[in-house]
Amino acid sequence: MSIETTGATTENSSISLIASHSHITGLGLDEHLQPKETSQGMVGQLNARKACGIVLKMIQQAQIAGRAILIAGPPSTGKTALAMGLSQSLGSDVPFTAVTASELYSKEISKTESLTQCFRKSIGIRIKEETEVIEGEVVEIQIDRSLTGGHKQGKITIRTTDMETIYELGNKMIDELSKEKIVAGDIISIDKANGKITKLGRSFTRARDYDAMGADTKFISCPEGELQVRKEVLHTVSLHEIDVINSRQQGFLALFSGDTGEIRSEVRDQINLKVGEWKEEGKAEIIPGVLFIDEVHMLDIECFSFINRLLEDEFSPIVIMATNRGISKTRGTNYKSPHGLPLDLLDRSIIIKTEKYNEEEIMKILQIRCNEEEVEINIDAMKLLTKIGSETSLRYASNLISVSNLIAKKRRSETVELEDIKRSYLLFLDSSRSVAFLQENESNYIDDDGNVQFGSKVVSGDAMEVDS
Secondary structure, eight states, rough: OOOOOOOOOOOOOOOOOOTTTTTTOOOOBOTTSSOOOOEEEEEEEEEHHHHHHHHHHHHHHTTTTTTTEEEESSSSHHHHHHHHHHHHOOSSSSEEEEEGGGGGSSSOOOOOHHHHHHHHTTTTEEEEEEEEEEEEEEEEEEEEEOOOOOOOOEEEEESSOOOOOEEOOOOOHHHHHHTTTTOEEOOOOOTTTOOEEEEEEEGGGTTTOOOOOOOOOOOOOOOOOOOOEEEEEEEEEHHHHHHHHHSSSTTHHHHHHHHOOOOHHHHHHHHHHHHHHHHHHHHHEEEOOOEEESSGSSSSHHHHHHHHHHHHHSSSSSSEEEEEEEEOOOTTTTEETTOOOOOHHHHTTEEEOOOOOHHHHHHHHHHHHHTTOOOEEEEEEEEHHHHHHHSHHHHHHHHHHHHHHHHHHHOOOOOEEHHHHHHHHHHOOOOHHHHHHHHGGGGGGOOTTEEEEEEETTEEEETTEOOO
């Protein structure tokens, strides 16, 4: 079986969106994996961050594949933030897949197939490939266009320190040169297999030219030796991408549409066999990544047993799960267990606990959020917001930042002050005040039996009878 692969391309968007964890840029550890009090958007949770730092090191050394880690703690204690920090610290080379447990039930494919795809998305394959390239300094480019403008032909002269050659150019190559804005004096690389042109930099011999150049112009020496050289190219793809490309005729297009459907186990078995051969021959390297499952207690007993089996597979990533449940029922069963996980999966997991933030830590987190959302807030307003955060929840206090900022702007102030926080607190209820209001006005709402009171009359939901 011949397996096709494709290199993944990433595009940077100029749009900057502010999300609940957009301020997290890492785990905030020093070179000895010791957590700093406040760093990279992370505040407090020193023990949990230190534990994640050890996990990070083991992932980078590919020593912890096929393990399960559970991050357990009360709501609003930074469990997802820890996973995001770990993701940022790993870099783009190590695959990181984040899913919410409830996602698995909303797809057209079965939940076990969905889990398998998530697992295989989290395993990277770094494939080594030798290719022939032409590398040298552009001496001259001549392009002749026809009068109608349709057909183009030309020549390019490329040199190294030892030799110089003229190459004929066709339409495709001329368009590539125009797209990359190649001019004489540039050092380029041309892949002979697909004709892709890459600008490596500008020759040192042109460093004194008076052309307008950007500050990021890179000057490099003219290559030595032969023009045509063999180079080793690395492609990093996930196992899932290889599965999709080889599963159907239009598999490559399925990567863009997202409509992968069910992938047959025979295809995966053949791919595993081929990747194993590549590994033995030194052509490929396996990069175990991370699968993060948030709200893991929402999975049922079938999913948990399937995860147990997948963790024992040869190609298995590290699985990090997060939950805020205590002793609760495992979905699909009648028995209770810690964190809502069955005991056999809990037994093979190492557990990292998170704790509630103290008032000082809440203030630091809220200050970071204010900086992230570009909100100016005075010290009195910040103290009140911190008090609200410690008495209600950190999430509620974070939500009040943008609300208070809009109230401040409405009265044409650039700074959020005490009165803005008070007004937003009165306008928007937190969960505890909402519960208290429901208890006081219970008769105005429909109850479990479908009964509701209209004025002095009670309307029954079952019999639809009206009693005075």
